Amino acid sequence: MIVLEWLFLPNVLCDAAEPWQLGSQDAATPMMQGIMDLHHDIFFFLILILVFVSRMLVRALWHFHYQTNPIPQRIVHGTTIEILRTIFPSIIPMFIAIPSFALLYSMDEVVVDPAITIKAIGHQWYRSYEYSDYNSSDEQSLTFDSYTIPEDDPELGQSRLLEVDNRVVVPAKTHLRIIVTPADVPHSWAVPSSGVKCDAVPGRSNQTSISVQREGVYYGQCSEIRGTNHASIVVEAVPRKDYGSRVSNQLIPQTSKGPTIALGPYLSKARAT
Amino acid sequence: MAEVENQKTSSLAAQYSLQEIEEPVLVESPVEPAVDEKPAITEETVAEKTEEAPPAEESNGAPEQEDSSEQEAPEETPEIKIETAPADIRFPTTNQTRHCFTRYIEYHRCTAAKGDGAPECDKFAKYYRSLCPSEWIERWNEQRENGTFPGPL
Numbered sequence: 001m002i003v004l005e006w007l008f009l010p011n012v013l014c015d016a017a018e019p020w021q022l023g024s025q026d027a028a029t030p031m032m033q034g035i036m037d038l039h040h041d042i043f044f045f046l047i048l049i050l051v052f053v054s055r056m057l058v059r060a061l062w063h064f065h066y067q068t069n070p071i072p073q074r075i076v077h078g079t080t081i082e083i084l085r086t087i088f089p090s091i092i093p094m095f096i097a098i099p100s101f102a103l104l105y106s107m108d109e110v111v112v113d114p115a116i117t118i119k120a121i122g123h124q125w126y127r128s129y130e131y132s133d134y135n136s137s138d139e140q141s142l143t144f145d146s147y148t149i150p151e152d153d154p155e156l157g158q159s160r161l162l163e164v165d166n167r168v169v170v171p172a173k174t175h176l177r178i179i180v181t182p183a184d185v186p187h188s189w190a191v192p193s194s195g196v197k198c199d200a201v202p203g204r205s206n207q208t209s210i211s212v213q214r215e216g217v218y219y220g221q222c223s224e225i226r227g228t229n230h231a232s233i234v235v236e237a238v239p240r241k242d243y244g245s246r247v248s249n250q251l252i253p254q255t256s257k258g259p260t261i262a263l264g265p266y267l268s269k270a271r272a273t
Numbered sequence: 274m275a276e277v278e279n280q281k282t283s284s285l286a287a288q289y290s291l292q293e294i295e296e297p298v299l300v301e302s303p304v305e306p307a308v309d310e311k312p313a314i315t316e317e318t319v320a321e322k323t324e325e326a327p328p329a330e331e332s333n334g335a336p337e338q339e340d341s342s343e344q345e346a347p348e349e350t351p352e353i354k355i356e357t358a359p360a361d362i363r364f365p366t367t368n369q370t371r372h373c374f375t376r377y378i379e380y381h382r383c384t385a386a387k388g389d390g391a392p393e394c395d396k397f398a399k400y401y402r403s404l405c406p407s408e409w410i411e412r413w414n415e416q417r418e419n420g421t422f423p424g425p426l
Contacts, residue, residue: 108365108367113360114360117404133356183408204370243355
């Protein structure tokens with residue numbers, strides 16, 4: 001059923017949560033790719049230790065059965081093995097810690113100035129987004145609200161409880177700064193395939209930097225749920241040259257410079273093309 | 274467009290390199306405040322790192338801009354830059370509350386020192402508008418009018 005729907009519809013939902021999903025969603029940003037790589041690194045050592053410890057445990061239980069081995073050995077000391085079993089487990093966390101700290105500090109590092117700032121403001125039961133880079137006075141920022149489409153309303157092929165009416169449109173391959181702040185109660189802005197989860201605390205404005213590497217539609221969910229129909233966050237990454245037109249719904253091509261962006265006050269309902 | 278096609282097939286490094294087309298367009302824009310280095314550095318950084326940042330001038334009204342852009346397409350039209358407040362090393366962490374507050378205060382101290390329409394203060398205005406939620410800005414504007422703004426203006 002689901003496969004048939006996917007065949008006939010243009011949306012490919014590889015960046016949304018799937019039922020009974022066990023692994024991560026496909027990475028869309030270098031940060032998420034780094035997180036997945038770290039996960040694979042740690043998982044290797046995890047399996048190593050798991051197999052080793054299970055083997056020891058099973059072996060001990062198997063061989064030291066009171067009927068098969070009634071007379072136990074009386075070994076009390078073993079200097080060599082004690083040294084090994086102290087040194088070796090202290091080296092393994094070092095192998096885990098090195099990539100982990102590298103990723104952790106690289107996530108905070110600001111190498112490139114962001115090109116675009118988008119403010120994600122959490123309200124009790126919806127989100128609003130502001131694109132304020134283009135206004136020349138205090139009142140003119142492009143602002144829109146993003147409501148989850150309620151259960152009765154989604155069109156064929158849309159995800160239940162994941163779709164919103166107005167998506168956040170961002171240009172791909174651009175360094176973005178997302179400022180997350182709430183208007184009322186704590187929220188959290190999370191998009192798993194972009195590796196973003198940023199808490200929004202009242203009175204505080206947090207920033208995350210992402211750089212979405214491929215176009216597509218990315219689904220996330222608010223990680224501090226504040227009511228019904230609250231959950232969805234949808235980010236749509238469009239090619240950089242289309243960003244201006246999607247923001248303003250008007251594209252004026254120029255010969256040598258690329259598209260001119262004219263700011264319109266309203267963001268139309270966006271669909272992945 | 275040839276430029277777009279080239280960029281589609283070139284590597285990321287080639288895409289991020291500064292292109293010759295960007296320089297003359299940057300030079301032409303007259304609106305940019307020439308006094309401070311910061312906006313120039315920001316623009317160049319952005320132009321270097323981005324593929325097709327259309328350098329732009331800001332316009333005042335949205336409807337006017339749309340009409341004029343349509344009619345004056347081949348000429349110098351008011352355009353919009355893909356740039357924003359740069360990362361400030363005074364605020365390296367995730368919490369950017371003070372960054373937003375500081376930019377707001379800097380703008381108002383700048384206008385108090387240099388007058389309301391001073392072009393040097395425009396960049397501070399752009400920065401705080403990019404960084405601060407509009408609710409905060411409205412609340413601070415009201416507080417300033419009432420004289421209850423809790424900051425060193």
